[in-house]
Amino acid sequence: MKKVKLNLNKKISLSYDICIGYNVIDQVGLIIAENHKASHYVLITDSNVSRLYGGVVLGIFQNLGLNTTLIEFQAGETSKNIQTVLSVVGQMLKLGVDRDAILIALGGGVAGDLVGFIASVYMRSVPYIQIPTTLMAQVDSSIGGKTAVDLPDGKNLLGAFHQPKAVFVDLKFLETLPNTEFNNGLAEIIKYGIIDNLKFFETLEQKADAIKKQDRDVLSAVVEHSCRFKKKIVEIDEKDRGIRRILNFGHTVGHAVEAASGYTISHGNAVAIGMAAAVRMSGKLCGFSIGERERIWRLIDVFGLPRYLSLTIRTDEIVERLKMDKKKEGDKINFVLLKRIGMPFVNSEVPEAIIRETIEEIKR
Numbered sequence: 197m198k199k200v201k202l203n204l205n206k207k208i209s210l211s212y213d214i215c216i217g218y219n220v221i222d223q224v225g226l227i228i229a230e231n232h233k234a235s236h237y238v239l240i241t242d243s244n245v246s247r248l249y250g251g252v253v254l255g256i257f258q259n260l261g262l263n264t265t266l267i268e269f270q271a272g273e274t275s276k277n278i279q280t281v282l283s284v285v286g287q288m289l290k291l292g293v294d295r296d297a298i299l300i301a302l303g304g305g306v307a308g309d310l311v312g313f314i315a316s317v318y319m320r321s322v323p324y325i326q327i328p329t330t331l332m333a334q335v336d337s338s339i340g341g342k343t344a345v346d347l348p349d350g351k352n353l354l355g356a357f358h359q360p361k362a363v364f365v366d367l368k369f370l371e372t373l374p375n376t377e378f379n380n381g382l383a384e385i386i387k388y389g390i391i392d393n394l395k396f397f398e399t400l401e402q403k404a405d406a407i408k409k410q411d412r413d414v415l416s417a418v419v420e421h422s423c424r425f426k427k428k429i430v431e432i433d434e435k436d437r438g439i440r441r442i443l444n445f446g447h448t449v450g451h452a453v454e455a456a457s458g459y460t461i462s463h464g465n466a467v468a469i470g471m472a473a474a475v476r477m478s479g480k481l482c483g484f485s486i487g488e489r490e491r492i493w494r495l496i497d498v499f500g501l502p503r504y505l506s507l508t509i510r511t512d513e514i515v516e517r518l519k520m521d522k523k524k525e526g527d528k529i530n531f532v533l534l535k536r537i538g539m540p541f542v543n544s545e546v547p548e549a550i551i552r553e554t555i556e557e558i559k560r
């Protein structure tokens with residue numbers, strides 16, 4: 197397995213490895229048994245992942261003699277809420293799970309965010325490990341310690357920073373991922389291409405076919421690059437006070453779209469729509485070139501992601517959601533805009549008229 201170390205300099209105890217490999221889940225069990233000792237391992241996963249991998253992973257842990265219990269919740273973003281937290285925590289209490297336990301998030305970003313959040317508050321916090329099984333989670337949500345659940349008012353409004361003890365990325369999991377879910381992960385990879393540098397963006401353009409066909413070497417290199425980029429940003433700004441905000445490119449409008457759709461639009465699709473909107477705003481406000489705009493739109497199209505929003509979603513609803521976004525400061529909503537590909541910056545002065553005009557333009 198390739199090892200990418202995420203160093204949180206002032207807090208060595210919070211540093212951890214992101215291990216990336218293919219068909220490595222047996223090895224993952226061994227590493228956990230050796231390096232992350234606990235009296236109880238609580239494997240928490242969603243209903244789909246449980247059906248596909250719950251028994252296998254539980255078996256690996258139990259065969260290693262580890263005291264392991266599997267807890268399952270209903271798959272989907274609509275489970276990323278406080279009711280699911282209470283249900284999982286209730287089961288953990290019945291099992292007698294104490295602070296010597298380690299929680300293991302097996303699944304996509306929903307499982308990762310939810311389990312991370314439970315770990316941050318359960319008995320004033322317990323350690324957890326991420327085993328991401330979607331592309332979205334492997335390149336983004338499992339890294340960096342942002343944990344949260346959604347509230348009726350909006351996405352991720354209840355959460356904490358709580359770093360995992362380790363992240364294990366096994367690309368084999370992706371083989372059972374539906375195409376639409378794979379594409380969702382591609383949205384975050386396009387995001388990295390846009391905010392990192394033109395070279396990575398060009399790689400995505402050139403290798404688009406191989407990526408879509410899940411060519412193992414190409415995909416593995418793209419996943420590793422994405423993990424390295426994200427970990428570099430988290431190392432500089434763990435708590436999202438500065439540069440980490442560029443990782444929210446496409447997410448300001450994206451989160452509003454996701455919530456306004458009642459989570460019928462997936463996170464990745466919403467981010468793609470949000471990136472298309474951010475590119476339009478960048479053209480209006482900071483001279484972002486038409487040429488680069490067209491390249492970004494083409495890549496979003498090639499990766500099978502949407503750029504437009506249904507006319508049935510009201511502009512007012514999106515604007516209201518934006519005003520509730522946790523990325524806002526006072527009355528100011530933070531948007532990540534672009535001067536060029538590879539040159540993102542945070543703009544908190546986007547006039548409401550431009551926001552409304554842009555949302556109207558992305559509706560069809």
Ligand code: NAD
Pocket residue numbers: 242243244245248271272273276303304305306307309329330331332333336337338339340341342343351352369370371372373374377380381463464
């Ligand atoms: P998800 O966890 O809902 O997974 C998508 C679907 O794929 C689910 O139905 C799941 O059951 C299924 N699935 C998972 N692994 C599978 C596999 N290997 N084979 C077949 N099916 C599988 O959604 P997601 O797209 O992984 O994550 C989205 C969530 O992540 C959102 O809540 C978003 O807010 C969050 N997120 C968090 C961060 C962060 O930094 N914490 C970053 C990005 C996204």
Ligand code: GLY
Pocket residue numbers: 336337339340342436440443444
């Ligand atoms: N996904 C955005 C972040 O981790 O900061």
